Amino acid sequence: MTAASEGAAALLEDWLTHQRVLRGSRPLTIEAYRRDVAGFLGFLNLHRGGPAGLSALGTVTHSDMRAWMARERERGLSARSLARGLSAVKGFFRWLAEHRAVEAPAVHAMRGPRLRQRLPRPIAREAASALLDSAELQHPEAWIAARDRAVLTLLYGSGLRISEALGLPRGTGVLPDVLRITGKGGKERLVPVLPVARAAVSEYLRLCPHDPGATGPLFLGARGGQLNPRTIQKLMEVCRAQLGLPATATPHALRHSFATALLEAGGDLRAIQSLLGHASLSTTQVYTSVDQARLMEIYASAHPKGGG
Template sequence: MNLTHADILEAWGTHLAQGRRRSPHTVRAYVATAARLLDEHPVTDWPTLARFDTAVLREQLASRRADGLSNVSAARELSALKGFLAFARSQAGEIDASLPRMRGPRIKKGLPRPITPDEAVNLAVAVDEDAAEPWIGARDRAVLLLLYGAGLRIAEALSLKGSALPLGEVLQVTGKGGKQRVVPILPIVRDGVADYVAKSPWGAPRDEPLFRGAKGGPLSQGMVQKAVARARVSLGLPPTATPHALRHSFATHLLGAGADLRSLQELLGHASLGSTQIYTKVDAAVLLDVYRNAHPREQA
């Protein structure tokens, strides 16, 4: 049975969105990667696509690298291509067939850049004070408190609905891939969210987004990022002081206070312990900075 490229891409996108529960952004990126492969190597059936080998992948990536693709993007593209070919093999009934073996480019993984506890608190206060309206300030402060006080990703915080209220001592969060976890909620976080709800002109209907934009629609990540950018300038913080840095800081400060990696993995919602282990390096880096800045010999 002959298929059009549109048929193949639609099936791939549906598999990613419904079968793998990927985000819309990931679906768009992975479908675009598959589309580029089909443009270079036109096929009209799953069995032919399933037989693509390492040479095809290498040629495709070489073409993309010639266009200036970075190591990080090339690694992501290779992952998408392998996933696409695995899907093609399942569609062709070749579930047990081995995929082409090809290593991606080496990526030097940079360490997250945490900020100090005082800087985290000051950032939350600054976005509150700099806001155009009191309820907007209370909103942005509440979001940042969830990032630093509970270790939420910004997308997780903004996906909360009114049904999460009133906040108790713990909160069930839905993270990447629909994975759920339970995080503790500190009194300062509960109070910050309650203050926002009390000031918000939109209320908190159970089935509606908890955090709203100025016109009542769902609050976007971009608006929070802009508020933080303004606040960090006023506080003299580096460009690395982003909303996501608050989550990094949450992890780093907990590890420094004695939290074990397994517990931290659960709190952060990491699928593997390897993702959490990077914070051991962060903590060591922070301690080294403290040593260099405070030790008498370093000041001599």
């Protein structure tokens, strides 16, 4: 991949700083932005046969954009990854327009590839319960077993992202009835904590031999440092293999299960959106499709076949 010109690279770093400091974007998001936009800028250098400096960025054409997207597809990029890359490029050019007075209408007018909607794959209630039980049996040390159950119970009972759960501070050692969560983009939301989740966390803390202090992380690794998300992901891999669950049974699927349970209980979409921390209602509305798909499966299995 051809590198971006020095001037364009400096602009990219300025934009990434803006995203990190003012927009609150997370490190993994920043790295994805860097990769996508640097790839686009490097392509421009190659495609145009010269450095894509500030003035050149204002002259990007529809032809340039189509050539970039075609090149990305040729090298095997999926439609979803290409759409993500285009979104990052548009975000960079919006920043250029606002902070460097560089307008590039062709970039903003470019439409992304059509995407097939991917429905969330929630875990059924019985399977989720079995997962919690199985997680507690995977480690011989009682405090780690209790920790694992507490993490998964919190994901399932409060709909937290794994990064949000593992980012919780130790605090007073007792979870409050309501958590104040800082999610994507630095947005805050209030999430109720079920008694079963509070009890699971309390049991873990009672057994935990490490004390990182009130400002340290709530969930700790075996040596007392902050728990790595990969540890919980590997735990889920082991549990689902033992229980015969599909590969879609991930920590994030527990969040989907939380949302689906709320919808099935008659929860209001706006309220569910607030609890999940979705920026757009359309993101939450995908769960109505999940609910309808489940109803159709039930109908199909119960409906008499043939005859009449």
